[in-house]
Amino acid sequence: MTTVSIKEVAARAGVSPGTVSNVLNRPAKVAPGTRERVRRAIHELGFVRHGSASTLRAGHSRTVGLSVIDIGNPFFTEIAAGVEETASERGYAVILGNSAGSRTKEERNLRVLAEQRVRGVLITPSDQDLARLDRLRERGISVVLVDHPGHRPDQCAVAVDDVAGGRAAVAHLLAGGARHLAYVTGPLTIRQCAERRQGALAALETAGLGPDRLKVVETAAMTARAGERAAGDLLRDGLPEAIFCANDLLALGVLRTLLQAGVRVPDDVALMGYDDIDFAAASAVSLSSMRQPAHQLGRTATELLLDECDNPGTHAHQHIMFQAELVARESTR
Amino acid sequence: MTTVSIKEVAARAGVSPGTVSNVLNRPAKVAPGTRERVRRAIHELGFVRHGSASTLRAGHSRTVGLSVIDIGNPFFTEIAAGVEETASERGYAVILGNSAGSRTKEERNLRVLAEQRVRGVLITPSDQDLARLDRLRERGISVVLVDHPGHRPDQCAVAVDDVAGGRAAVAHLLAGGARHLAYVTGPLTIRQCAERRQGALAALETAGLGPDRLKVVETAAMTARAGERAAGDLLRDGLPEAIFCANDLLALGVLRTLLQAGVRVPDDVALMGYDDIDFAAASAVSLSSMRQPAHQLGRTATELLLDECDNPGTHAHQHIMFQAELVARESTR
DNA sequence: CGGAAAAGGTAAAACGTTCTACTGGCGAGG
DNA sequence: CCTCGCCAGTAGAACGTTTTACCTTTTCCG
DSSP: OOOOOHHHHHHHHTSOHHHHHHHHHOGGGSOHHHHHHHHHHHHHHTOOOOHHHHHHHHSOOSEEEEEESOTTSHHHHHHHHHHHHHHHHTTOEEEEEEOTTOHHHHHHHHHHHHHTTOSEEEEOOSSSOOHHHHHHHHTTOEEEEESSOOOSTTSEEEEEOHHHHHHHHHHHHHHTTOOSEEEEESOTTSHHHHHHHHHHHHHHHHTTOOGGGEEEEEOSSOSHHHHHHHHHHHHHHOOOSEEEESSHHHHHHHHHHHHHTTOOTTTTOEEEOSBOOGGGGGBSSOOBEEEOOHHHHHHHHHHHHHHHHHOTTTOOOOEEEEOOEEEOOGGGO | OOOOOHHHHHHHHTSOHHHHHHHHHOGGGSOHHHHHHHHHHHHHHTOOOOHHHHHHHHSOOSEEEEEESOTTSHHHHHHHHHHHHHHHHTTOEEEEEEOTTOHHHHHHHHHHHHHTTOSEEEEOOSSSOOHHHHHHHHTTOEEEEESSOOOSTTSEEEEEOHHHHHHHHHHHHHHTTOOSEEEEESOTTSHHHHHHHHHHHHHHHHTTOOGGGEEEEEOSSOSHHHHHHHHHHHHHHOOOSEEEESSHHHHHHHHHHHHHTTOOTTTTOEEEOSBOOGGGTTBSSOOBEEEOOHHHHHHHHHHHHHHHHHOTTTOOOOEEEEOOEEEOOGGGO
16 A cells, blocks of 8 residues: 655656656657666566656646547447557556436536546547537547548548448349338437438438438437337338348347238348447348448547647548448348 | 646635635535635636645545456456546546556556555456556555455455356256357456356266367457357357356357358257346347346445545455346247 | 634645755866 | 766655545534
């Protein structure tokens, strides 16, 4: 329980605390002999730098915040893994916040992050109101939007083109011969859901078909359970020839319910998901999906954030847009 | 970028900084009128307490560390969700570390946690060498083991009975009529893998069968891909009547490979997984599994940790052991 | 009514770093 | 030989809180 401070290291090495600090932060500034002596003292005493003291004095920490909508969704988990990996390589710690789609939880998380004086925040915003992010930036906390297109030139953003993704998915279903489709989606207030729908409609239009060909089934959550309920509705009201789901969890729920009802996939109904989580390939009927580069999303976002923190002068804000990739499997064969 | 401190709040409310601190930390100690005045000043100025300064002076932070073996595995993700939820409710931040099974990464993570002076650490240890955890505890950082049985009376631990789980799983397969079994597992140096095997052997013995009835196939990782390879080996060397997998990811990989090879599950081979992740029920043939209370594991561990931190005097260390629950689905019907 | 204790508050010293300004010493250029 | 500038290192203030010791009123109670 005895905590050893920089002073004791200094005493042991026969130097001043300032020199120890220099060894820690700017080793080049101190003569090789002294440097080694200090390093040895650090090692012998088991000294570990007090991060809070450092943060307090230096004015910035070596932590970043990560706020995701749903840590239970493998898509976000993979983003988180990419973030953790990149941050860890650079000696940064990651503080995790799960907003669970709730605005109040997101606000509480951001507050905690502000208290911790994180260097920056990576956030997949739970809604379109980004004003409170400005409050963070006023405090000198950099913000990078993840899975959200940049809407302003003064901040970085990393996203995947959801309109193009939706278009590609529905074009694929149309190419399979379907003419009446359903779109099973989470709340259309969620940008991703709305834009994928927009892309879907665009694909219909390109094929000379009207928007009435796409029946939209909106669910409260983007989970397998919600997908099951949506499929129940479709079974009751009449099945389309193809179903496009806004993510794989919904699609897996839909698939399970259809199969239990004796519907054959893809013979009776073709089915597509979105995200291409690992489990899409392993499901009852392997699921066609739109692959998003989740890990790379997390990695790129973190690199942008740390670049912004480390080179505040030269950093150029960027909006990076990845493209989703169609992965055709049994469910649309 | 102007950061407002407790002093400015004090000036605005016409009190001393000490009183503001009291409002923040022991509101009962200050008269209602003053309290309200201070609260208003805090709100008007948008004051946010500087966590590092607080930590430095108070000697302890409001953060806990979480180190998991594989954040990509839904079992651990669900633990993490339970931890995050509980910590967040109590105003604690969670610093996430992913050891990815690598000892050096785990060590690096623990070092970062020590620097951050986290209040405590929740860890699913990546191996049996727990000595470095003692080094944390010497520094006054409480440690709670997650998914690991407590081996010492001076620390808390939360786990699920893996021997009993392995026994139940194999007993179920034996009840289905199988007499020659395989156990597809990750490295047997991993405690969970070894204990489930031990339970499996116990079930065989109870049934009057020898250990030669259980062919052990050891893989390098506990992923779906490793499961695919293991299934390939089994196909080459001759299939057993039932396969027990050390986790669901392995089982999903095995399942995919078997089905592709034209093997019928459960008719030709019965299959069981472990963990009962959400996707087990949605797979090609819905997967029988042993359900572990992952969310509750995370929640309970966090509660124990925070209790230990908040009541160092009265806290009694506990070893809590949950039981896994058999969930029978199509793959063992 | 006197004295003790409680209530409400303040001033100032920490906590462990980093950073700024400064000090010697030494080699090089004029 | 003097001075300039650099190198290696030092002393001490500062960062924003919490906490301790202390002070002044007010309240309580015999």
